[in-house]
Amino acid sequence: MEILSTAQMRAIESEAMTSGAITGPQLMERAGAAVAGQIRLAWPKAGRATVLCGPGNNGGDGYVIALLLRRAGWRVRVLGCDGDPGPDAAEMRRRWRQAGPVLPLTPQAFLAAPPGDICVDAVFGTGLTRPPAREIAQVLALLPGEDVVAVDCPSGLCLDSGVLLGRPRAGDAGMPRARLTVAFDSPKPGHLLGLGPAVCGRLVIADIGLGPWRQTAARGGPEDRPDGRPGLVAIAQPATAPRDGAARSGLRALLAKHSPAHKFSHGHALILAGGVGAGGAARLAARAALRIGAGLVTIGPPAEALAEHAGPPDALMRRAVDAAPDLSAMLGDARLRAICIGPGCGTRRAAALLPAALGSGRPCVLDADALTALAADADLAAGLHAACVLTPHAGEFARLFPDLAARLDAVPARGPAVSRLDVAREAAARCGAVVLLKGPDSVIAVPDGRAMIHSAVDVPWLATAGSGDSLAGLIAGAMARGVAPCDAAGLAVILHAMAARSIGAGLIADDIPDRLPAILRGIGA
Ligand SMILES: NC(=O)C1=CN([C@@H]2O[C@H](COP(=O)(O)OP(=O)(O)OC[C@H]3O[C@@H](n4cnc5c(N)ncnc54)[C@H](O)[C@@H]3O)[C@@H](O)[C@H]2O)[C@@H](O)CC1
Ligand SMILES: [K+]
Secondary structure, three states: OEEOOHHHHHHHHHHHHHOOOOOHHHHHHHHHHHHHHHHHHHOOOOOEEEEEEOOOHHHHHHHHHHHHHHHOOOEEEEEEOOOOOOHHHHHHHHHHHOOOOEEEOOHHHHHOOOOOOEEEEEOOOOOOOOOOOHHHHHHHHHOOHHHEEEEOOOOOEOOOOOOEOOOOOOOOOOOOOOOEEEEEOOOOHHHHOOOHHHHHOEEEEEOOOOHHHHHHHHHOOHHHOOOOOOOEEEEEOOOOHHHOHHHHHHHHHHOOOOOOOOHHHHOEEEEEOOOOOOOHHHHHHHHHHHHOOOOEEEEEOOHHHHHHHOOOOOOOEEOOOOOHHHHHHHOOOOOEEEEEEOOOOOHHHHHHHHHHHHHOOOOEEEOHHHHHHHHHOHHHHOOOOOOEEEOOOHHHHHHHOHHHHHHHHOOOOOOOOOOHHHHHHHHHHHHOOEEEEOOOEEEEEOOOOOEEEEEOOOOHHHOOOOHHHHHHHHHHHHHHOOOOHHHHHHHHHHHHHHHHHHHOOOOOOOHHHHHHHHHHHHOOO
16 A cells, blocks of 8 residues: 655645646545545434634535535534635635534634534644644644544644654653544555554545546656655555455565475575574574575574574574674575574674675675664675665664654654654665664665555554564565565564464564464465
């Protein structure tokens, strides 16, 4: 599924209107009808609604919704802004005024009567450029989150970044909330990143007939794009991923078995391990690489720690890797197709082995200690290449790219605010490798500008010791199978979250790899 920036959305809308196939008021009618339809599905019995209409086209949608709910038997109260909302919204306001008054959008007017069964937040959408202020902010603060239906987004959310303008990025005290958010055509990054999933509630994406124009924009390269960037692909959202037919067939295709299969045709992955007493992380990664279907997996600790790896799984091969020459010698075997370095490795050992690992040109996952080593030595970063996947969490990202992390930390005063998507893309372009910025809202960015967002806010128990090690192993295993680095990272985050979802609270990282067979069977891989 494509994700569109707000600039892309505006450009597609204006392309559609320029084509003459559809007018602005028609688009607004479709958008309003989509929201009204979702309200009637969720609240089948007509009740009372308060509709808040802002100063632009989001407000225009609100007037359409008000009229349609009224026609459906709802008792509707409308609070709106004075001033010129633009021709389309003005037309919708005029139509509503034939049915009922527009009260001022003030706390006094809002509190003069009970809000009713639902409040429709049609104040700001994709046009938000600064924090809501004065009376509008006061009204928004009064909304009862559990009964709010948001048009495009809860007002105040920056749809390019998932941050609330004017507020610190972390912490959710007093934030706007909706029970249901109906957005148009495609999700925007802000629906999936940061606070977006929490404030939007259930997200419904309504088709308003812009498909032909979106596809034109999506097909072109960066130069053809409204905002000069290639399109984004949402690889999964919590509500749809496991059941989504397209996502399933995509995963299946990535993991398609070769026939006739031989263990080497499924690839050989090398998981470098740390010294005595530090082998657990690499073993988790190795187990995950085996479970995702790498034909062979070798764990490579220093010789003194080899004995620690004598236990199961017996499918795992062991070979001592003491220093860079040992690694180079192993990599002389062309069948060794992917490397994972970092989990439990130790920073010094990672730094010593990285030049050989990177110099081989093999697909390589850099995680944990390898990222710390990389942050400490700029020369190491020079060896990165397009088949490397860096898997930093926020803290590791800040060590690697302190300037980008600082931009992300600043309180966003104006929209569009800097997003995790922006900084991951810039990081990927800068280091020439795939960057997987991990979190509940993971972003995968490729140096050429392609990116994916994977929102897994519904599996908080995934944030546990060793979880990242198993993720690194999944990526290495998929790359050993010949999956492209970017797709391997995408596949791994999906399978990782699916496994966590199926395990539930109480998950420990050891459970994740062993859940893979059931998950893979479920997607028919
Ligand atoms: N782009 C599309 O394809 C479509 C857009 N539609 C609606 O149009 C919306 C976007 O409309 P607009 O571009 O008019 O923008 P909004 O309606 O989101 O915002 C209105 C205007 O308020 C001003 N503004 C921004 N932040 C403010 C603040 N903090 N305080 C006061 N004023 C502020 C800006 O000038 C902005 O243009 C979408 O969210 C959606 O609801 C739909 O009607 C149909 C399709
Ligand atoms: K809104």
